[in-house]
Amino acid sequence: MDLLVQQLINGLTVGSIYALVAIGYTMVYGIIKLINFAHGEIMMFGAYFAFIFAFMFPFDLPFVLIIIISMVLSGLMGILIERIAYKKLRKAPRISALITAIGMSIFLQNLALLIFGATPKVMQPLITGDPLILFGYNISRLTLTTIGLSIFFMIALTLFVRKTKPGKAMRAVSQDQEAAQLMGININKIISLTFAIGSALGALGGIFYAMTYSQIAPTMGVMPGLKAFIAAVFGGIGNITGAMIGGYIIGFIETFTKGYISSKWVDAIVFGLLILILLVKPSGLLGKNTKEKV
Amino acid sequence: MTAFNQTLIKLLTNKKVVHYTFITLIFIVLFTMIKSGTIDRYISNLLIMVLIMIIMSTSLNIATGFMGQLVLGHAGFMAIGAYTAALIAILLQPYIESTLLLFIVSALAAMIMAGFAGVLVGAPALRLRGDYLGIMTLGFGEIIRVVITNLSDITNGAQGLYGVPRIMTFPIAFWTTVIVVALIFLFMNSRHGRAILSIRDDEIASESVGINITKYKMIGFIVASMFAGIGGAMFAFKEGFLAPSSFGFMKSVEIFVIVVLGGMGSLSGSIIAAIVLVFLPEVLRSVNDYRYLIYSSLLVIIMLYRPQGLMGTKELDLTQTKSKAIQFWKNLKLLPGKIKLLPSKIKALFLKWVASIRKLLKLNQKGSDC
Numbered sequence: 001m002d003l004l005v006q007q008l009i010n011g012l013t014v015g016s017i018y019a020l021v022a023i024g025y026t027m028v029y030g031i032i033k034l035i036n037f038a039h040g041e042i043m044m045f046g047a048y049f050a051f052i053f054a055f056m057f058p059f060d061l062p063f064v065l066i067i068i069i070s071m072v073l074s075g076l077m078g079i080l081i082e083r084i085a086y087k088k089l090r091k092a093p094r095i096s097a098l099i100t101a102i103g104m105s106i107f108l109q110n111l112a113l114l115i116f117g118a119t120p121k122v123m124q125p126l127i128t129g130d131p132l133i134l135f136g137y138n139i140s141r142l143t144l145t146t147i148g149l150s151i152f153f154m155i156a157l158t159l160f161v162r163k164t165k166p167g168k169a170m171r172a173v174s175q176d177q178e179a180a181q182l183m184g185i186n187i188n189k190i191i192s193l194t195f196a197i198g199s200a201l202g203a204l205g206g207i208f209y210a211m212t213y214s215q216i217a218p219t220m221g222v223m224p225g226l227k228a229f230i231a232a233v234f235g236g237i238g239n240i241t242g243a244m245i246g247g248y249i250i251g252f253i254e255t256f257t258k259g260y261i262s263s264k265w266v267d268a269i270v271f272g273l274l275i276l277i278l279l280v281k282p283s284g285l286l287g288k289n290t291k292e293k294v
Numbered sequence: 295m296t297a298f299n300q301t302l303i304k305l306l307t308n309k310k311v312v313h314y315t316f317i318t319l320i321f322i323v324l325f326t327m328i329k330s331g332t333i334d335r336y337i338s339n340l341l342i343m344v345l346i347m348i349i350m351s352t353s354l355n356i357a358t359g360f361m362g363q364l365v366l367g368h369a370g371f372m373a374i375g376a377y378t379a380a381l382i383a384i385l386l387q388p389y390i391e392s393t394l395l396l397f398i399v400s401a402l403a404a405m406i407m408a409g410f411a412g413v414l415v416g417a418p419a420l421r422l423r424g425d426y427l428g429i430m431t432l433g434f435g436e437i438i439r440v441v442i443t444n445l446s447d448i449t450n451g452a453q454g455l456y457g458v459p460r461i462m463t464f465p466i467a468f469w470t471t472v473i474v475v476a477l478i479f480l481f482m483n484s485r486h487g488r489a490i491l492s493i494r495d496d497e498i499a500s501e502s503v504g505i506n507i508t509k510y511k512m513i514g515f516i517v518a519s520m521f522a523g524i525g526g527a528m529f530a531f532k533e534g535f536l537a538p539s540s541f542g543f544m545k546s547v548e549i550f551v552i553v554v555l556g557g558m559g560s561l562s563g564s565i566i567a568a569i570v571l572v573f574l575p576e577v578l579r580s581v582n583d584y585r586y587l588i589y590s591s592l593l594v595i596i597m598l599y600r601p602q603g604l605m606g607t608k609e610l611d612l613t614q615t616k617s618k619a620i621q622f623w624k625n626l627k628l629l630p631g632k633i634k635l636l637p638s639k640i641k642a643l644f645l646k647w648v649a650s651i652r653k654l655l656k657l658n659q660k661g662s663d664c
Contacts, residue, residue: 034425035425035428035429085594085598088598089597089598092597092601093601094424094425095362095364095424096597096601097597098364098424098425098428099550099554099593099597100593100594100597100598102366102547102550102593103590103591103592103593103594103597104590104594105590106544106547106586106589106590106593107587107590107591107594109586110584110586110587110590111587114583114584114587222543226432226433226436229429230433233426233429264440264443264444265440265444267436267437267440268436268437268440268441268444271433271434271436271437271440272433272437274429274430274433275418275430275433275434275437278418278421278422278426278429278430279418279421282421282422282426
C-alpha cells in the first residue's frame with residue numbers, strides 16, 4: 001500500500017512536469033501547426049538559467065525570483081527562436097518548418113554543450129526543509145511545490161486563455177489566422193505571446209525536472225521533451241486541457257511501469273503507447289477530427 | 295581527325311557509357327591509390343564510411359525525398375541490418391571461407407530483416423502523414439534501440455557486440471554501393487517509382503487517377519528500409535563492433551541532414567552531400583566541437599534560404615554535360631587563340647571603361663553648367 005501511494009505521488013510529480021512542458025507543444029501547434037522540437041531544449045535552458053541564478057549569482061535570490069527570472073528569460077528565448085527560425089516559414093510547406101525545428105533543437109543542444117560543457121551539473125533542490133506529513137505519509141517539500149505550482153500555473157493559463165482579451169485573440173488565431181487578422185488582431189504579437197508563455201511554462205517544467213533528478217545536462221531536454229510531446233498527442237494536440245491530462249497520464253504510466261514492470265522498458269512502452277494512440281485515435285483524447293479537404 | 299571527334303562526341307552523349315566509365319574510372323583511381331599506399335588506412339576507412347552514408351541517404355531519399363514522407367528513424371533500420379548481419383556472420387564464419395560470400399549472405403539477411411521491419415512500420419504509418427508520421431518513425435527508432443539494448447542475451451546489450459568479422463574491403467563496399475544506387479535509380483525511374491513520385495506531388499490527385507496509394511507507400515517504405523539494412527550490414531563489417539548507442543536519434547538526423555542538404559528527390563544530390571558531410575568534419579578537425587553546431591545551422595539556413603537543397607529534384611547527368619562537353623572540346627581548341635587575344639580584349643575593355651567614365655564626367659559638367 002505504501003508503495004502504491006509513493007508511486008502515485010511520483011506519478012503526480014512527473015506528470016506535472018510533463019503537463020507543463022506539453023502545454024508549450026500544444027499551444028505552439030495550435031497556433032502555427034508546427035511541432036516545436038526545440039521546446040525540449042528551451043526546457044533545458046530554463047533549468048540552466050535557474051542553476052546560474054541560484055548558484056553562480058553573487059547574491060542569494062529567493063526561490064520565487066529565480067523561477068520568475070528563468071521563466072522570463074526562456075520566454076524571451078522562445079520569442080527569439082520563433083522570430084529567427086520559424087517566422088519566415090509560416091507559408092512554407094510544413095515539412096520545411098519541421099526540419100527547421102529539428103535543426104534548431106540540435107543547434108540549441110550543442111550551444112548548451114559549448115557554453116556549459118558536457119559534464120552534467122548537480123542541481124541541489126532549491127526548496128529544502130523537513131518533509132511534511134500528509135495523511136500519515138512523508139512528502140518532501142519539493143514534491144509539494146512542484147505539484148502545487150504546476151497546478152497553479154495551469155489554472156492561471158486556463159483562465160488567461162478563456163477569460164482575457166489576449167487569450168481570446170489566441171484562440172481566434174488558432175482557429176483562423178486570416179479571419180483573426182481581419183478582425184484587427186496582430187498575429188505576430190499573438191504568436192510571440194504564445195511562444196513566450198509556452199516557453200516560460202516549459203522552463204518551469206525544466207527547473208522542476210532538474211531538481212527532481214538533481215542534475216542538469218545539455219541533453220536533458222530530449223527525453224522529457226519527447227515524452228511531453230507524446231503527452232500532448234495523447235491529449236489531442238492543440239488542446240491545452242488535453243495536454244494537461246495527457247501529461248498526467250504519461251507520468252502515471254511511466255512511474256507505474258518503472259515501479260511494477262521494469263525500469264528498462266519504460267521508454268519502449270511509452271513510445272509504443274504513442275504509436276498505439278496515433279493508430280487508434282490520431283486526434284487524441286480531446287482533439288477534434290479534421291477532415292481532409294481537396 | 296573529324297572521325298575521331300565524332301566518335302568521341304557520340305560516346306560522350308551516351309548516358310550509359312559515360313556513367314559506367316566514370317564510375318569505373320573513380321574505382322580504378324581510388325583502388326590503385328589504396329593498393330599503392332597513396333591513401334592510407336585512415337582515409338580508406340573514411341571512404342567506406344562515405345559509401346555507407348551514400349547508401350543510407352539515397353535509401354532515405356526514397357521515403358523522404360521521392361515519397362514526401364517524413365522519416366526520422368532511419369537509423370533504426372540501419373541498426374536492425376547491422377545486428378542481423380553481424381550475428382549471422384559470426385554464426386556462419388566457420389563455415390564460409392570466402393569473405394565475399396559471407397558478406398552477400400549476411401547482407402541479404404540484413405536486407406530481409408530490415409525490410410520486415412519496414413513492413414511493421416509502414417503498415418501503421420500509412421494512416422498518418424506529415425509530422426505525425428515523423429514522430430511515429432522517431433518513436434519506432436527509439437523502440438528498436440531500447441529493444442536491442444535490452445535483448446542482452448543476443449546483442450550483448452549496452453556493452454556492445456564484439457567480434458564481428460571485419461570483412462569490409464573497399465572494392466566490396468564500392469560495388470555494393472554502386473549496385474544499390476543503380477537499383478534505386480532504376481526503381482525511381484520505373485512505373486512504380488513514378489507512382490511514388492505522384493504521391494509526393496499530390497496524394498489526392500494521384501489516388502483519383504487510379505494509383506493505389508496504400509500499396510505504393512508500402513513499397514516505398516519497404517524498399518527504403520531494405521537498403522538501409524544493407525547500409526547497416528556494411529557498417530557492422532567495417533566497425534567490427536556494434537553498440538546500440540551508435541544508432542540513436544542523432545544518427546537518423548545525420549542521414550536526414552544529408553538528404554535535405556543534397557536535395558529531397560535527388561540521388562546525385564544525396565551522394566554529393568554524403569561525400570561533403572563525411573569529409574567536412576575530418577577536414578575541419580580543429581572545429582570538431584562545433585560539428586553538430588555547424589550541422590544544425592546548415593539545416594536551418596538551408597531551410598530558410600534554399601529549401602530545395604543543393605540539387606533540388608534534379609539529377610547530376612554527366613551527359614547533360616553533352617553540350618557542355620562539346621563546347622568544352624571546341625573551346626579547348628580555341629583556347630590558344632583566345633589567350634593570344636586576351637591582352638587586346640582587356641585593353642579594349644579598359645578603354646571602354648575609361649570612355650564611359652569620361653562621358654559620365656562630361657555629363658556631370660554639363661549638368662552643373664545648367
